[in-house]
Amino acid sequence: MSQKVKIIECPRDAMQGIKTFIPTDAKVVYLQSLLKCGFDTIDIGSFVSPKAIPQMVDTAEVLSKLDFSETNSKFSVIVANVRGAQDAVVHEQVDYLGFPFSISENFQMRNTHKTIAQSVKTLDEILNIADAANKKVITYISMGFGNPYGDPWNVDVVGEWTEKLAAMGVKILSLSDTIGSSTPENIEYLFSNLIPKYPDVEFGAHLHTTPTKWMEKVDAAYTSGCRRFDGAIQGFGGCPMAKDELTGNMPTENMLSYFTTNKVDSGVNWMVFEAAFNKATELFSTYHD
Template structure:
């Protein structure tokens, strides 16, 4: 559903004169002025980490490796495969570094992303050359930020800054997941314009260039998705959403 909505939205935002799937620029017509920029691409990100991390029974490392290796052969742009967080917080992900050792990246163009929630985890992930992206869960909802990372939103922004600095020194890219971007289950007030404020801060203050709006509890609607992306994509053409 979410993929279909984004496809329709990007088609609506695509510059005129560029057909779907066409790469490069169209041939300019006399008097038509400069050619429009190529249309934005749509990346498919697979996230086995999110599906696996909540399972109570520990999945053997070898089984995780076989599953993710199968995903690496599917052609996804990026695979969110694991996380470097405390083993008490997410026991299922305690073997992420070991899982990585058994992944075959020789015949795939897919890139790897790992979630971090603090500076220690970011440092550990930055030492591993196989990982391209570090993902940080930044919630627009104070309640969820406290429950998810035991930090306030203010403290989380500080961690984002330190993680962004680490990524810059390590040749990696930071992906900020804006959790609860479409609503929350706590009865807390939700204002879609808060998303604009968070994106602006991540852009101008921290230089983050990849931001994912996360429908954490599955409460988005076609209208809300359209409003948010129609507003954000033209306003921040240098940011990948």
């Protein structure tokens, strides 16, 4: 397999919208099963207001209970403000701070209670905090493929924001299909145009999908040059701040099947993954909305 992709597993995204609190020890058991799968990165929790995302209030405790001794994966957490970034960087295991940056003014207010202008300032501060702590920042362009709130959206708006964020020093930019509105056409257009234009930026695809649309989305992103893919086992979860009619996360097992079929190296050990898949079934059949 000559081609390689990075698979980012997102248990944080899978769990965060579940209203029943998942006990810390149950989270630890599940997350521990993911550590040996071979994922490039695991999106493991968040340092945000407990009022906003109560499910993630125990991220610091979860990190303290996991055994990181036999994993090669890196770890990311979501932060929404400067305080969250400061809380996150003290944890040695955290490699990346993920910041949700929406190009929809309405969604940015709904998600972080900030305007886009305020969010630009916050992101700049977070980049400095991360740099000082030898961490990296993943900037998620929320509503990267359209939005339902009536804000102006087209591929040029995404391009303009990519230019601004790259100029600020953003090195990892994940286009997020927050409400499942992406099509193969706009996925292909964005990645095939942005990736060559910004060679210093690593672009990722955080795609949400319905069960019948996943393959065309993954294929469009991969054939357009994207090599970084977010997913969640069995497609659990989504963004609790988006509209209620959510499509699910991109199922990791579907992506792995696609890449295996196309002889692309994902770095994931299928046998270990199968055990984690079973753990996911166990956890999410017990704790769900």
